[in-house]
Amino acid sequence: MKIATFNINGIKARIEALPRWLAEASPDVVVLQEIKSQDEAFPRALFEDLGYRVETHGQKGFNGVAILSRLPLEDVARGLPGDASDEQARWIEATVIGAVAVRVCGLYLPNGNPAPGPKYDYKLAWMERLKARAAALLAAEEPALLAGDWNVIPQAEDAAKPEAWVADALFLPESRAALRRIAHLGFTDAIRARDPRPGLYTFWDYQAAAWEKNNGIRIDHILLTPQAADRMTGAGIDKAVRGGDKPSDHVPVWVELEA
DNA sequence: ATGGCTATATGTTATAGA
Numbered sequence: 001m002k003i004a005t006f007n008i009n010g011i012k013a014r015i016e017a018l019p020r021w022l023a024e025a026s027p028d029v030v031v032l033q034e035i036k037s038q039d040e041a042f043p044r045a046l047f048e049d050l051g052y053r054v055e056t057h058g059q060k061g062f063n064g065v066a067i068l069s070r071l072p073l074e075d076v077a078r079g080l081p082g083d084a085s086d087e088q089a090r091w092i093e094a095t096v097i098g099a100v101a102v103r104v105c106g107l108y109l110p111n112g113n114p115a116p117g118p119k120y121d122y123k124l125a126w127m128e129r130l131k132a133r134a135a136a137l138l139a140a141e142e143p144a145l146l147a148g149d150w151n152v153i154p155q156a157e158d159a160a161k162p163e164a165w166v167a168d169a170l171f172l173p174e175s176r177a178a179l180r181r182i183a184h185l186g187f188t189d190a191i192r193a194r195d196p197r198p199g200l201y202t203f204w205d206y207q208a209a210a211w212e213k214n215n216g217i218r219i220d221h222i223l224l225t226p227q228a229a230d231r232m233t234g235a236g237i238d239k240a241v242r243g244g245d246k247p248s249d250h251v252p253v254w255v256e257l258e259a
Numbered sequence: 260a261t262g263g264c265t266a267t268a269t270g271t272t273a274t275a276g277a
Contacts, residue, residue, distance in 0.1 A: 009276085010266050034276085036267060061267055062275060111277060151277075170277060205277065206264040217277080249265075249277080 001071070001098040001259040002026070004238075005106065005147040005220055007033040007203075007250035011042060014248060021241055022050060027254060028070050029096050031106025033149045035064035042066065059089040065106050065148070072097040080107070082129035090126070100143055100259040102228065105133070107148035112169030120169050123151070127178040134182050134223075143228040143259055146187070149250065150221045152179045154189070157198030158218035170219060187223035190235040190255040203250045204242055211242055220253045231258040 004027040008014040011032075022030070030052075035042060037058045044054040051070050057078040058064035067073065073094040080091035093105040107130065112123030130146075137144045153171045156162040165171035183189060191200060201216025210216065224232060234256035241251045 013266060034266095061269080111275080113275095113277070165277090168277075203277070205262090207277095208260085208263055210264095219277080 001028050001096065001102060001257045002254055003029040003096075003102070003104060003145065003147065003222070003257065004252045004254035005031045005033070005149070005222060006252040007108070007149040007220060007248060009034050009248040009250065010036040012037065013246070015043065015046070017241070017244060017246055017248065019046065019050060020244070021238065021252060025238060025252065025254065028098070029104055030068040031092070031104065031147050032066040032068065033106070033108035034062070035066050036062055037064055055092060055094060057089045057092040059087070063089045063108060065089060065092045065108050067092055067094055067104065067106055069094070069096055080126065080129050080133060082132055083125070098259045100231070102257065102259050103137065103140075103142060103144035105137070105144070105146045107146060107150070109149060109151045111151050112175065115167075115169040115172055123169060124174060124178060127182070131178075131182045131185070134187070135185055138186050138225055141227060142225065143231060143257065144225045145228050145255070146223040147221070147253075149219060150179065151219055152176060153217050153219055154179060154221075158200070160199070160201065160215045160217070165217070170217065183223060186226060188226070188229035188232075190222040190224055190232060191218070191237065191253060193229070193232070194235045200237060201239070202237055202253055206249050220250055222253055222255050224255070228257060232256065233258055
């Protein structure tokens with residue numbers, strides 16, 4: 001089972017690039033972030049015609065997440081638990097029925113800039129809620145993963161210019177500590193487990209020729225429960241997508257599970 | 260570089276992103 005995460009930065013803007021990548025990469029399951037679309041406006045028929053079931057959790061203008069799956073889905077849930085007043089569409093999860101069932105969680109973690117401030121407070125509070133959901137997933141002792149745009153640079157080697165990010169919500173010590181507290185509950189960072197080298201990036205800004213200079217950061221992550229990590233047979237970053245026609249500023253990250 | 264580009268809706272300007 002090949003599972004990918006991709007922050008597409010607007011489904012309307014990626015109406016050609018996303019199907020093109022699906023045809024090339026042929027993932028079984030994709031969690032999407034920043035669909036920037038309401039559920040009724042999402043072009044679901046386009047993806048159904050490609051063989052994917054479509055589950056969306058959208059909102060007007062920004063945010064919005066979705067799951068595309070060639071395999072059956074059960075128990076779809078929308079919204080991160082823990083705050084009924086949170087109206088931002090940043091979380092969707094479902095059980096994918098492969099040879100083994102896998103609980104797939106798609107997340108779009110708040111950016112948090114400017115920090116300090118209310119947006120940063122929201123980011124840290126959201127991560128606390130995420131930690132609670134993550135702990136519950138581990139307690140179930142089943143194959144599960146947390147995939148998405150985490151908006152956190154884990155370590156200095158995950159940025160081409162770490163010094164440029166020291167005051168940014170993506171790299172502040174509190175953000176990194178919150179990510180570590182979740183990961184250290186017992187998750188495996190799929191990309192890091194397969195490749196310890198620095199210089200692996202998933203995002204390149206549209207500005208200042210960041211892509212041409214390879215001035216990137218690694219902020220899209222897939223975290224696996226032990227039962228999922230035991231089944232991992234591969235993981236990767238589809239970096240070339242950033243150089244394609246009308247690209248998102250993020251690229252897909254994927255993991256292959258024996259499931 | 261003091262956000263330099265991109266996307267969307269709030270639309271010929273503002274908001275958000277990272």
